[in-house]
Each structure stands twice: as C-alpha cells, then as structure tokens.
Amino acid sequence: MSKTITVNGTERPIPSDPRVSLLDFLRENEGLTGTKKGCDHGQCGACTVIVNGMRINSCLTLAAMHDGDSVTTIEGLGTPTSPSPLQSAFVEHDGFQCGYCTPGQICSATAMLDEIAAGFASDASEDLLGKMQASPEEIRERMSGNLCRCGAYANIVTAIREVAQGDA
Numbered sequence: 001m002s003k004t005i006t007v008n009g010t011e012r013p014i015p016s017d018p019r020v021s022l023l024d025f026l027r028e029n030e031g032l033t034g035t036k037k038g039c040d041h042g043q044c045g046a047c048t049v050i051v052n053g054m055r056i057n058s059c060l061t062l063a064a065m066h067d068g069d070s071v072t073t074i075e076g077l078g079t080p081t082s083p084s085p086l087q088s089a090f091v092e093h094d095g096f097q098c099g100y101c102t103p104g105q106i107c108s109a110t111a112m113l114d115e116i117a118a119g120f121a122s123d124a125s126e127d128l129l130g131k132m133q134a135s136p137e138e139i140r141e142r143m144s145g146n147l148c149r150c151g152a153y154a155n156i157v158t159a160i161r162e163v164a165q166g167d168a
Contacts, residue, residue: 003067007032008076018064022056023047025063026073034074034103038147045146048104049073055111057145074103077110086110089159097150105146109160112142116164134164 003014007030015025023040026032026049035058038046042057049058050072078084086106089095096102115122116132124141125132132138139157148156 003064005063005066005068006070008071008073014063014067018062020063021059022049022051022061022063022066022071023058026058026071029063032073032075035107036100036103038101038104043147044101044104045108046101046104048108048146050107050111053111053114055108072107072110074107077106084110085163086113086159089162090156093155093159093162095152095156095159096148097152101146101148101150105143105148105156108143108146109156109163112139113160113164115142134161136161139164 004011005014006012007026012030015029020029023035023037026035027037035049036046037059038044040059042060045057047058048055051066051069078087083091084106086109090102090106095105113134116134116138119132121128121132122138122141124137136157139160140153143156143160
C-alpha cells in the first residue's frame with residue numbers, strides 16, 4: 001500500500017527514503033521552491049508550511065510522518081494573477097525586502113489568523129476565554145517564530161492587521 005501526502009490539493013507519493021524531511025520533499029521531489037531552507041534547525045521559520053490547518057516548520061519533520069495529511073505551501077495559497085489577501089497585503093505594505101522569509105511569513109500568518117478565529121490563546125492574549133483579537137502585540141507574539149533578517153516587521157504586522165480587520 002503506497003503512502004501519500006496531499007500537497008496543495010494534489011495527492012503525491014511519499015518518498016521511499018524515510019529520512020527525507022518534509023522541506024526537502026517539497027523542494028526537491030515536488031519542485032515547490034517557495035518553501036525556503038533557512039537555518040534547517042527550526043529557528044527561522046522560512047520553511048513554514050500548513051499541515052492539516054496547523055503551521056509547522058517543515059525542516060523539523062519527515063515526509064514519511066505525514067501519510068494522509070494535507071500540506072499547503074505558499075504556492076497553494078495564491079498565484080501571481082490571483083494572490084491571497086495576505087499576499088496582496090504584503091505587497092501593498094512592503095512586508096518584505098529580500099523576500100526570502102516571505103513565503104514562510106505568509107503561510108504562518110494564514111494559519112495564525114485561523115488560530116485567532118478559532119479562539120486559540122497565545123502568551124499575549126489578554127483574556128484566555130474571550131474573543132481573540134489580532135492586535136499588534138498578539139500578531140508579534142504569534143509571528144515570533146518567523147524571522148526577517150531585513151527587518152520588515154512593522155510592515156508585516158500592518159499587512160496582517162489589514163487582512164485580520166477585513167480591510168484587504
């Protein structure tokens with residue numbers, strides 16, 4: 001019985017080598033180079049993808065661990081002609097400079113907005129049981145696992161807030 005992962009809506013076979021990271025599977029086997037290899041230690045967030053609705057660092061997990069899972073990469077969120085609201089907001093607010101971290105930032109922000117909508121609290125949440133708000137503090141806390149070496153953080157927060165508030 002072959003094992004498969006659904007990547008951006010398309011079912012793909014899992015590599016036979018059980019040592020292949022999800023990151024390497026996406027980049028090398030599937031040609032999805034939007035997911036970046038930054039530190040390869042889970043510290044920078046450049047490799048962030050969405051697995052079954054949750055954001056993960058794809059460098060820290062093996063492809064073989066995701067049999068039957070659904071993976072969304074930056075390529076699955078939008079296209080150049082039909083970008084997602086977050087992709088458009090990042091462009092509009094200059095939420096990137098070199099762009100290397102941007103795919104991971106956008107994947108992380110996409111899942112983060114779903115976490116807020118589902119009521120998941122963070123260390124910055126004022127009320128653990130109340131409605132979660134995408135305040136600048138909340139966004140900064142939740143996005144702290146994604147580093148931007150160019151320092152575009154203020155613009156990233158502005159872009160995410162715009163989408164969270166429905167202004168995008």
